[in-house]
Amino acid sequence: MCSASSDLTAQAKIRNAAIAHFAQDGFQKANLRAIAATARVSAGLVIHHFGSKEKLRSVCDDHVLRLLVQRADEARPSGMQDPFREYLSNPEEYRLQVQYMLRAIEEDMPAAATFVNTLVDESEEILRAGIADGTMHPSSDVRALAVLSVLHSVATLTMPPPLARALGYERFGPDVLRRLALPTLELYTHGLFTDDAALKAARAALNDSPQEED
Amino acid sequence: MCSASSDLTAQAKIRNAAIAHFAQDGFQKANLRAIAATARVSAGLVIHHFGSKEKLRSVCDDHVLRLLVQRADEARPSGMQDPFREYLSNPEEYRLQVQYMLRAIEEDMPAAATFVNTLVDESEEILRAGIADGTMHPSSDVRALAVLSVLHSVATLTMPPPLARALGYERFGPDVLRRLALPTLELYTHGLFTDDAALKAARAALNDSPQEED
DNA sequence: CCATGCATTGAACATGTGTTTAGCATTTAA
DNA sequence: TTAAATGCTAAACACATGTTCAATGCATGG
Numbered sequence: 001m002c003s004a005s006s007d008l009t010a011q012a013k014i015r016n017a018a019i020a021h022f023a024q025d026g027f028q029k030a031n032l033r034a035i036a037a038t039a040r041v042s043a044g045l046v047i048h049h050f051g052s053k054e055k056l057r058s059v060c061d062d063h064v065l066r067l068l069v070q071r072a073d074e075a076r077p078s079g080m081q082d083p084f085r086e087y088l089s090n091p092e093e094y095r096l097q098v099q100y101m102l103r104a105i106e107e108d109m110p111a112a113a114t115f116v117n118t119l120v121d122e123s124e125e126i127l128r129a130g131i132a133d134g135t136m137h138p139s140s141d142v143r144a145l146a147v148l149s150v151l152h153s154v155a156t157l158t159m160p161p162p163l164a165r166a167l168g169y170e171r172f173g174p175d176v177l178r179r180l181a182l183p184t185l186e187l188y189t190h191g192l193f194t195d196d197a198a199l200k201a202a203r204a205a206l207n208d209s210p211q212e213e214d
Numbered sequence: 215m216c217s218a219s220s221d222l223t224a225q226a227k228i229r230n231a232a233i234a235h236f237a238q239d240g241f242q243k244a245n246l247r248a249i250a251a252t253a254r255v256s257a258g259l260v261i262h263h264f265g266s267k268e269k270l271r272s273v274c275d276d277h278v279l280r281l282l283v284q285r286a287d288e289a290r291p292s293g294m295q296d297p298f299r300e301y302l303s304n305p306e307e308y309r310l311q312v313q314y315m316l317r318a319i320e321e322d323m324p325a326a327a328t329f330v331n332t333l334v335d336e337s338e339e340i341l342r343a344g345i346a347d348g349t350m351h352p353s354s355d356v357r358a359l360a361v362l363s364v365l366h367s368v369a370t371l372t373m374p375p376p377l378a379r380a381l382g383y384e385r386f387g388p389d390v391l392r393r394l395a396l397p398t399l400e401l402y403t404h405g406l407f408t409d410d411a412a413l414k415a416a417r418a419a420l421n422d423s424p425q426e427e428d
Numbered sequence: 429c430c431a432t433g434c435a436t437t438g439a440a441c442a443t444g445t446g447t448t449t450a451g452c453a454t455t456t457a458a
Numbered sequence: 459t460t461a462a463a464t465g466c467t468a469a470a471c472a473c474a475t476g477t478t479c480a481a482t483g484c485a486t487g488g
Contacts, residue, residue, distance in 0.1 A: 028242065085419075105374045106374055108376060115376075116374075117380055120377070120380040130406075135408055136407060137406060140396050140397065140400065143381065144397045145401070147377055147380055147381045148398060150377065152366060152369065154377070155366065156365065161322040162319050162322060162327045162329075163334070163365055165327065166331055179355070179358055180361070182355060182358075182416060182420065183354065185413045186351070186353060186413060187359070188401070188406040188412070189405050189406075189409075189412065190351045190410075191404050192403075193351075193403050195349065196404075197349075198399055199396075199403040202395055205299075206392065
């Protein structure tokens with residue numbers, strides 16, 4: 001990265017350093033002096049160019065969002081589906097951008113909402129198409145299923161250290177992802193239960209106390 | 215809570231206030247003066263009784279862990295399985311303890327490791343029993359499946375706001391949980407795919423490049 | 429060459445927050 | 459009753475960190 005950083009403008013160097021720090025430490029824990037140090041500039045220059053830490057984050061949000069959406073568009077029509085393989089088969093820089101966006105989702109930033117909506121909408125489309133052509137089971141609530149699958153993907157990619165350790169790894173990484181790939185596909189192919197007793201029980205319970213709308 | 219707080223020792227009041235603040239805001243964002251204000255004491259007293267913010271957290275960790283494990287033991291042999299129904303059908307105080315432990319998992323505290331290991335071990339036992347008696351499908355990696363199911367539960371209970379909003383809710387809550395219950399059970403009963411093409415492809419891909427890095 | 433403007437810096441400033449300290453009040457023990 | 463210990467507080471302190479400011483260097487145009 002140092003080889004490329006010398007011919008970038010100071011603004012771009014700061015922005016890239018900020019993206020790395022925000023992705024790794026989160027917005028709050030990341031501090032301007034460390035970002036400035038990574039970018040080989042002073043803390044004052046960061047404010048001079050971006051006005052405030054908040055505005056700097058906004059610029060980073062837009063930048064990463066643009067990169068990810070652009071990459072997804074280029075990969076049409078497959079889009080952003082199968083985030084696991086996507087994540088595994090792409091360069092370090094891409095992983096950083098994904099990590100940044102995952103942090104943004106956790107911290108509920110506006111750019112994250114845009115990103116998540118894109119993912120969920122795309123997921124819902126794929127589900128509806130799969131159900132229509134018979135490759136996927138029908139669902140009582142396709143929208144919820146779309147959210148659920150995105151949630152599972154996000155959760156896997158942000159797996160908390162204690163869970164990674166329960167699997168025998170120091171922390172989340174590509175090896176953990178590979179380890180979980182097969183069980184995940186097995187679950188999505190055969191399910192877990194051999195009968196629908198639990199499902200019927202849940203349906204009954206939800207009908208007993210229908211806290212619902214239409 | 216105010217009615218009960220008057221006859222608690224100051225230490226207990228501070229500890230309970232800290233649990234609430236840590237659960238709601240996370241350890242870093244929570245500050246001693248706010249905790250002290252909730253407990254109706256001065257900030258200095260918090261340090262006087264607990265030594266430091268870090269030690270205060272340690273006491274809270276142990277306290278919440280003890281309460282949750284005790285509750286799980288009382289609920290034997292069902293233990294901590296089906297966290298959704300457990301979460302929905304229990305009082306506010308219990309939700310706070312769960313929320314505290316979820317925060318501890320995110321922030322990778324020692325107590326969280328204990329809790330997670332309990333959950334995963336218990337989950338693995340249940341899976342092995344279910345597979346043995348034929349109510350669950352065999353798995354190529356039961357341990358990983360146990361981690362996966364715990365991960366899904368944790369992820370659902372800590373659903374980031376953007377995902378809750380993608381479902382049409384302001385933020386995560388009991389209603390979101392009820393909405394996701396059926397799709398989750400459907401997934402765990404029937405799976406998603408109607409054939410095993412994706413599963414076979416994954417098996418093949420993992421055999422082709424079993425240990426690849428770029 | 430000078431002047432203007434931009435990039436950049438180091439130091440100072442402001443604020444939030446964990447912690448320390450000195451002191452006060454109340455209880456307890458001799 | 460006095461003295462020590464305990465519970466508790468307000469203020470001060472230390473430090474991290476976002477931000478401001480004055481000054482310096484350096485380019486470009488007149």
